[in-house]
Amino acid sequence: xxxxxxxxxxxxxxxxxxxxxxxxxxxxxxxxxxxxxxxxxxxxxxxxxxxxxxxxxxxxxxxxxxxxxxxxxxxxxxxxxxxxxxxxxxxxxxxxxxxxxxxxxxxxxxxxxxxxxxxxxxxxxxxxxxxxxxxxxxxxxxxxxxxxxxxxxxxxxxxxxxxxxxxxxxxxxxxxxxxxxxxxxxxxxxxxxxxxxxxxxxxxxxxxxxxxxxxxxxxxxxxxxxxxxxxxxxxxxxxxxxxxxxxxxxxxxxxxxxxxxxxxxxxxxxxxxxxxxxxxxxxxxxxxxxxxxxxxxxxxxxxxxxxxxxxxxxxxxxxxxxxxxxxxxxxxxxxxxxxxxxxxxxxxxxxxxxxxxxxxxxxxxxxxxxxxxxxxxxxxxxxxxxxxxxxxxxxxxxxxxxxxxxxxxxxxxxxxxxxxxxx
Numbered sequence: 445x446x447x448x449x450x451x452x453x454x455x456x457x458x459x460x461x462x463x464x465x466x467x468x469x470x471x472x473x474x475x476x477x478x479x480x481x482x483x484x485x486x487x488x489x490x491x492x493x494x495x496x497x498x499x500x501x502x503x504x505x506x507x508x509x510x511x512x513x514x515x516x517x518x519x520x521x522x523x524x525x526x527x528x529x530x531x532x533x534x535x536x537x538x539x540x541x542x543x544x545x546x547x548x549x550x551x552x553x554x555x556x557x558x559x560x561x562x563x564x565x566x567x568x569x570x571x572x573x574x575x576x577x578x579x580x581x582x583x584x585x586x587x588x589x590x591x592x593x594x595x596x597x598x599x600x601x602x603x604x605x606x607x608x609x610x611x612x613x614x615x616x617x618x619x620x621x622x623x624x625x626x627x628x629x630x631x632x633x634x635x636x637x638x639x640x641x642x643x644x645x646x647x648x649x650x651x652x653x654x655x656x657x658x659x660x661x662x663x664x665x666x667x668x669x670x671x672x673x674x675x676x677x678x679x680x681x682x683x684x685x686x687x688x689x690x691x692x693x694x695x696x697x698x699x700x701x702x703x704x705x706x707x708x709x710x711x712x713x714x715x716x717x718x719x720x721x722x723x724x725x726x727x728x729x730x731x732x733x734x735x736x737x738x739x740x741x742x743x744x745x746x747x748x749x750x751x752x753x754x755x756x757x758x759x760x761x762x763x764x765x766x767x768x769x770x771x772x773x774x775x776x777x778x779x780x781x782x783x784x785x786x787x788x789x790x791x792x793x794x795x796x797x798x799x800x801x802x803x804x805x806x807x808x809x810x811x812x813x814x815x816x817x818x819x820x821x822x823x824x825x826x827x828x829x830x831x832x833x834x835x836x837x838x839x840x841x842x843x844x845x846x847x848x849x850x851x852x853x854x855x856x857x858x859x860x861x862x863x864x865x866x867x
Contacts, residue, residue, distance in 0.1 A: 476533070477533045479508055480517040482508050483719070493768070530549060530754045532765055535750070537826040543831070546576075550581040551755045552581060566791060584749070586782050587790055589744055589787075591737040592715050595703070596703050597733055610738060622710075630709070630710050631702040641822075643680050643841045644823050644824045646676050646679050649738050650675055653742070653817060659673060661828045663867070703732070722784065728800045742813070744806075745821070778790065786803075833866045837859065
């Protein structure tokens with residue numbers, strides 16, 4: 445992203461000046477929202493916010509861009525910003541919030557945050573991500589746990605697997621039984637962000653949260669080139685044995701449906717997958733199982749969905765933005781959205797009695813790991829490193845995963861090189 449910053453800044457600020465002269469022609473109180481909540485469960489969750497906003501008299505202009513990892517949406521956003529016409533609000537995460545803030549394109553939400561007592565409501569790890577230069581510029585929608593394993597209990601039973609695998613060794617042992625029983629052990633979609641999701645989960649399960657933090661957050665070359673990373677890479681590639689030949693290009697929710705329909709036994713995916721189980725009318729603990737990804741019981745890889753607000757010149761549009769930001773953190777939306785989405789509320793003060801056992805465990809683990817040091821940001825989902833660094837890691841990881849010739853040591857060396865370039 446940094447490669448085009450100067451051009452983007454000149455073009456976008458110039459475009460915003462032009463937009464100021466056209467602001468009067470825009471529909472009063474309209475907020476154009478760019479997001480990638482496009483699967484069944486996600487779309488239903490997003491419609492909740494749309495309805496609440498429109499009940500207050502404002503207009504929601506939907507700008508949904510398909511692609512579970514958000515890469516396509518970010519490409520579209522950069523194009524819109526380059527032309528000086530960014531949307532009013534966009535789903536932006538982690539370090540990218542800071543990068544857009546550096547460009548001077550984000551509007552402040554301090555007034556809304558003060559009235560809503562965001563500083564008191566939000567855990568520090570969430571509040572910090574939502575701010576740029578000490579000012580709130582984004583609002584958190586939820587907290588996702590990435591390191592989940594989802595399983596179909598009927599398939600496990602048919603294969604003679606008594607328990608959901610708790611270690612990586614148990615995962616491979618269960619995989620053999622599941623394959624022998626005629627099922628796909630692990631549903632997967634062969635897309636770079638999904639490959640990276642499995643990769644970071646295996647790194648976490650192999651080296652633990654401290655190693656994960658050194659390698660995939662701090663980009664420590666010693667960690668990236670270590671024997672532990674080489675072992676994790678080798679284990680990661682071995683997970684291909686658990687997947688089917690038709691995984692290339694498959695969307696994540698299609699992979700989830702394979703577990704729902706009993707074609708596959710398990711899936712390593714964040715808790716947005718739970719939205720698909722919910723949409724299918726399934727009950728956790730009965731129709732499907734959730735458990736921390738093998739080897740990661742003492743860790744929590746977080747991914748925070750958030751909406752950042754771009755600077756606008758029209759007063760009615762600004763009021764609609766502020767109403768949107770306020771509504772996002774109010775209990776009604778936090779509860780309704782996260783029940784549909786599969787995630788947990790960004791504010792931990794809500795009554796969780798209506799949430800299922802997976803969500804209750806997720807909130808408990810979030811708070812516990814925050815205290816014990818096992819809470820880490822997801823590299824694969826834009827919470828740990830800059831977009832350009834993430835892209836370089838994606839390329840290395842997915843090329844290695846799909847290469848018959850590249851060794852784990854060679855992949856580790858490439859990760860070290862990528863880290864050195866990023867420094």
